[in-house]
Amino acid sequence: MHAPSAITRVDLPAPSLRYAELVDVWAVPVLRWCARLGGPRIDPEDAAQDVFERVVRRLDSVRDPATLPAWLFAITRRVVIDHRRRAWLRRWVPGSVPDVADPRAHPTDDADTARVVRDVLDVLPRDLREVLVLTDLEERTADEVAALTGLPVGTVKSRLRRARARFEALARRRGLEPDGSDDGGPR
Amino acid sequence: MNGWHGHLRSARRATEPDVAAVDRVRRHALAAEAPPDRGRRALPWIAAAAFAGLACVAGWLGAHWRGEPDLALSETLAGPGAVAVSPDVRLAFDGTGSVGGTPRAPEIHWTSGRVHVEVTPARGIALVVDTREARVEVVGTGFDVERSALGTEVSVAHGRVNVRCADASAGSLGPGERMVCLPTTAAAWMGRARALAAAGAADADVLDAIDHGLARCAEPSPELGELLVLRLGVLLDAGRPDEARATAERYLASGATERLAEVRAIAEQLRAR
Numbered sequence: 001m002h003a004p005s006a007i008t009r010v011d012l013p014a015p016s017l018r019y020a021e022l023v024d025v026w027a028v029p030v031l032r033w034c035a036r037l038g039g040p041r042i043d044p045e046d047a048a049q050d051v052f053e054r055v056v057r058r059l060d061s062v063r064d065p066a067t068l069p070a071w072l073f074a075i076t077r078r079v080v081i082d083h084r085r086r087a088w089l090r091r092w093v094p095g096s097v098p099d100v101a102d103p104r105a106h107p108t109d110d111a112d113t114a115r116v117v118r119d120v121l122d123v124l125p126r127d128l129r130e131v132l133v134l135t136d137l138e139e140r141t142a143d144e145v146a147a148l149t150g151l152p153v154g155t156v157k158s159r160l161r162r163a164r165a166r167f168e169a170l171a172r173r174r175g176l177e178p179d180g181s182d183d184g185g186p187r
Numbered sequence: 188m189n190g191w192h193g194h195l196r197s198a199r200r201a202t203e204p205d206v207a208a209v210d211r212v213r214r215h216a217l218a219a220e221a222p223p224d225r226g227r228r229a230l231p232w233i234a235a236a237a238f239a240g241l242a243c244v245a246g247w248l249g250a251h252w253r254g255e256p257d258l259a260l261s262e263t264l265a266g267p268g269a270v271a272v273s274p275d276v277r278l279a280f281d282g283t284g285s286v287g288g289t290p291r292a293p294e295i296h297w298t299s300g301r302v303h304v305e306v307t308p309a310r311g312i313a314l315v316v317d318t319r320e321a322r323v324e325v326v327g328t329g330f331d332v333e334r335s336a337l338g339t340e341v342s343v344a345h346g347r348v349n350v351r352c353a354d355a356s357a358g359s360l361g362p363g364e365r366m367v368c369l370p371t372t373a374a375a376w377m378g379r380a381r382a383l384a385a386a387g388a389a390d391a392d393v394l395d396a397i398d399h400g401l402a403r404c405a406e407p408s409p410e411l412g413e414l415l416v417l418r419l420g421v422l423l424d425a426g427r428p429d430e431a432r433a434t435a436e437r438y439l440a441s442g443a444t445e446r447l448a449e450v451r452a453i454a455e456q457l458r459a460r
Binding site: 019020023024027028030031032035036044045048049052053055056088089090092093094110111113114115116117118121125126127136137138164167168171176178179180181 | 199212217452
């Protein structure tokens with residue numbers, strides 16, 4: 001490696017990434033990720049604001065604009081993990097979290113259903129929650145999820161199978177039954 | 188996910204950010220923008236990503252490397268990428284580390300992620316890969332070293348490697364065999380405990396990792412407080428209030444301050460039972 005020209009080193013030209021444009025385009029997706037991956041115990045606005053505070057400090061490190069979505073998702077993932085850790089212990093502090101409806105009661109309307117779904121997503125392991133949210137809530141293909149998360153497509157598909165099975169078992173335990181809908185086939 | 192689509196749509200609608208929230212996040216984000224740092228220069232570099240490309244490099248190196256086996260090596264690796272240390276030593280990696288030593292005796296210091304190493308047998312190459320948890324010595328083989336929050340895993344594709352863990356355990360691995368060297372520091376054990384918890388491991392396994400970390404903690408230390416908070420949460424989740432109370436009291440006595448208010452409130456609640 002010390003021989004002349006042994007290893008390729010390439011300095012790429014800096015892409016033109018205007019921060020204001022980035023915020024305009026990505027505020028909504030980042031907020032969605034914070035809400036859907038963070039679960040009901042974190043404040044998605046707080047988390048999204050933390051995401052952009054990190055983005056503005058590190059945007060110069062992005063050499064290729066094509067990597068921006070994956071880079072943003074990685075930052076959002078780390079911020080959500082931090083917020084979830086802080087919220088994890090706070091739930092045991094009396095009065096610090098709102099009462100949660102009895103999970104054994106059968107949901108009766110759309111808001112209750114949404115809450116049960118979010119509670120189930122909240123208890124899934126992080127790697128399963130991510131692929132389930134990105135695929136089944138945000139309707140991305142396995143290739144798109146792989147590009148966003150940096151996982152091989154095969155890994156995305158196998159995690160999605162496990163995530164769906166776990167989701168279904170947990171949802172049924174909470175009194176939620178399938179709604180009979182058809183999503184049109186595998187993605 | 189057939190049969191559940193309607194429910195998922197409900198959750199999607201419920202988590203769609205409203206216009207006011209988006210506006211607040213945008214305004215906060217734009218207010219956080221700092222002036223551009225004109226003085227900073229990025230120094231990125233990429234390495235060939237495929238062994239096919241490596242074969243060409245290795246061939247070129249073969250023509251230029253003979254007679255320089257003792258040249259000192261010094262290179263930082265950040266992947267994904269692939270490099271040819273010499274015609275007889277090739278690395279493909281997705282992670283971070285560095286290479287030192289010489290082409291005849293390369294030393295790979297691996298920090299995180301996975302590195303795959305191929306060493307041509309019967310060329311007298313004495314290669315070493317070391318992480319904080321493990322030292323792997325090989326002469327002619329193909330193997331993987333992956334360092335993650337769970338420790339360092341060594342798995343052998345072909346040939347044989349000797350592994351020595353930082354905790355003094357050791358093994359000689361052949362094709363298809365693997366070995367995990369566990370963390371050695373309090374912070375690393377905390378990482379292992381968190382990784383196990385995130386993966387849904389049994390409480391006993393998570394608590395075992397936490398207790399290994401606590402056994403290595405200096406008092407006071409940042410890791411001590413975090414490990415005790417983690418232990419408290421696991422015990423509360425497991426419905427073990429007496430042990431949770433003891434852990435909370437230990438936290439309060441430790442001098443840690445990061446989560447003091449929350450732990451104090453939980454301890455009061457547990458005392459009142």
